[in-house]
Amino acid sequence: MNSYDSGDADFQRHSQFISTSVQKIYQNVSSMNRMVNQVGTAQETPEIRQQLHQIRTYTQQLIKDTDASFKDIVNCKDRHLKIQRDRLVDEFTAALTAFQAVQKKTVELEKNAVRQSKAHISIPKPPSSKTNNSYSDSPFENNFVDNRGQTQAQQQQEEIDLQALEEQERTIRELEENIVGVNEIYKKLGALVYEQGQTIDSIEASVENASVFVTDGTEQLRRASHYSNQARKKKVILALILATIVAVILLLIFFRN
Template identity: 60%
Template structure:
């Protein structure tokens, strides 16, 4: 068994994520991020068609389906990011941080599109309800008699008028019920979108907390390295100072020895000179 397999085996047995599993999961995350960005681009084009001739209930339904799918993809990718974070190999840190940054950017774009969609649809519903309240009711009929001679003709035309009026009222009522159901369905879709926005926001917060914790760990490691460097530098300074003190002491000893030697030589010369005399 080579060293690489031994390291992978140790990582798996210690409860972490092996490098092989890390690379496999990292590839899945990268693919998911690209899919999220593609969906955001597609949904943005669909949102741009709101309040245009291309706008339709089917367009909104399709948009909501893509948003629901993308929200689930975001949730799954977030769980995969958590798994990747379990790999503590330092040489994989750059790749892990890049995945987190890319996922954060995709999440930001998706969240902004969600909020924009909710705002547009809420305004459309408010406008629709305001229009429904302002619709004028069909004018009532005035039961006027034009004389006894025209009573039969008046009654015939009045019956036809009332019949047409009744049919129009029924059609209007049916259309209002259909419109009301459509509005209620749109409101349910908006509530679902708002719930998804809350879920994405929670993911965003947890992702930020994870990045912050990683930053603290990196700062702690860098601080330890800096402290070690400071200690090494201080040790080197102390060694230089000790060497300098040692040299100075050696010089003082030499000077003192020279002085003592000179004094001794003078004393000897004086004694020799006196002995001869």
């Protein structure tokens, strides 16, 4: 991870990408909501499902790319860059929440569709292999042929329904995996920002403590210099007093002699 100084071009480039990505995520979520509302209704078409799958896949990749860009700006140290980063974190988190909501809505619709499909799909019974040639010219022969044709058509429809059911179940698994993936991005992003915030706070606290220590040290040196000057003055005064006393004693001795 790289750290960035104030006005660093890389930081601004990543920030711009993140901001643009957040807007695209919101736009995609809006489109997905419109498509999801058509699922299970008369307006639903295979084209809508295909478009929904494409836009969901694109948004999922966009989220991963945006998360990668956050890793490149999380180590910023300047306070105004930290404020900008935290704002982007909040915006990206809100966009993720909106994306998760539409995915969960899609999962519920798909699960309901699967339950309804399973309730209507029945296992076809193979027609009886026993035939009686004596009835080949029977008036019921045409009905048997018609019934056999209907059975084959039912089997084909059952196969189509089973394929559609399998596709719905694959979609559900994919959606659930996407939801788990986005939840992991939530956790990683929160952990990165928290860890970096703790580190920066620790550094700032150390700097502030060092500043306090320097200030205290300067004050102590000033006081020590003051006390030293006072002590020096006292020594000079004492020396002058002693010299005066000695001079007086010498004068007394001189005049007495």
